[in-house]
Amino acid sequence: MITSVQNAKIKELEKLNNARTRGETGLFLVEGPHLVTEARNLGLLVEAYSLEDKDGYTQVSDNVMRKICNTKTPVSEVGVVKIPSNKGLSDKVLILDTIQDPGNMGTIMRSARAFDFKTIILSDGCVDxxxxxxxxxxxxxxxxxxxxxxxLLDIIPTLEGYDVYGTDVVNGISIKEVNKNKKIAVVMGNEGNGVSKEVRNILKKNIYIPLNETESLNVGVAASIIMYELNK
Amino acid sequence: MITSVQNAKIKELEKLNNARTRGETGLFLVEGPHLVTEARNLGLLVEAYSLEDKDGYTQVSDNVMRKICNTKTPVSEVGVVKIPSNKGLSDKVLILDTIQDPGNMGTIMRSARAFDFKTIILSDGCVDxxxxxxxxxxxxxxxxxxxxxxxLLDIIPTLEGYDVYGTDVVNGISIKEVNKNKKIAVVMGNEGNGVSKEVRNILKKNIYIPLNETESLNVGVAASIIMYELNK
Structure with a gap:
């Protein structure tokens, strides 16, 4: 059982809260039994730490667990997980331009998985x-x-064979009229400002969600409805 | 300009942060220029307070504004708004069973408006x-x-002429196969536990969103996709 926050291994783990260290090591942390177990089942778990003494985990004390994690609320388990290698582009691609709210980003991932948009391209300005x-x-x-x-200005032009759509409230075609049988990439923009001007300038086509009056949607909801509709 | 947090009017406003006072007065507070202006345009604004000296607002000092509002981050304007009277049931109704996350609730409202589900029925356990x-x-x-x-056990049986659907991952019919031309009410359940057992017991039909594998969606996203699909 590790009880010292000065332990060299613990200091290493703590550094995984830093984006640069994650890039260098190809590892990241996940918190809570559900995520640790899921990573293990997928063969992505490198090691795991628990407050309890149990098989497959290194036991750590409460203060050590708090040191490893970001959260103020204590968690019972932490896992070190391999960042999966790039599997190449899927036929349906979601492109996110400066999505900044962590909740929106997580929600969008969950929907992307459910609707088979297996690749997400992120602008440098997106939340980690x-x-x-x-x-x-x-x-x-x-x-x-x-x-x-x-x-995105470098990546989008490399998407050969894809219909790349911007999203716009007023211009373009309804998502109900898009040819779903093609390779498709859809760009979703920032919560407040939408797709940036520079990116809009290189997009030739736009799609919109038919809405009542002049209402707008939360970006996580909008991305999810588009993926739902364009999923074959 | 009101500068004293002991001002009788300010003490009254502060009480609007309390659900019981809102029920008794039929009034609630909104924060920020965007919402105050929208309430005014809709004829729902009773009075407004601003840090600045401007037409149509009572000026208040920074400490008074903080006293009125809930938020730690200071806002520049606050409005007192009438709770709109019940306009009767719309043809499409959303029923929420113990939705507890404020962000989910707000997102669902935004989507309900965009997709013409003009009535929302809330269980007693929903977030305020x-x-x-x-x-x-x-x-x-x-x-x-x-x-x-x-x-909900009292309200749902009164929905005469409506097809009332529960939402379930495995049972029921796909949302793509629902007859949209009928009066429809859809029950969405709690973030963690779904629709409560007691409510499920009084529902005869269920709908589901076709998903890849065994994935699930954020409840705000799921409600939004269902309303998008069932909106004529």
């Missing part, structure tokens, strides 16, 4: 997907998706 | 809809919907 709130609200979907992060 | 987080994430939709709150 290994943020603990994102992981929690993704409900395990984060383990099963393929992520590509970078400058 | 006049909670400031709910109001904020509803983005003004709260002004335009019809709310009924009570015991």
């Amino acid at each position: 997907i290994y943020n603990d709130k994102v992981i929690r609200s993704s409900q395990g979907a984060i383990f099963k998706l393929n992520f590509i992060k970078g400058n | 809809i006049y909670n400031d987080k709910v109001i904020r994430s509803s983005q003004g939709a709260i002004f335009k919907l019809n709310f009924i709150k009570g015991n």
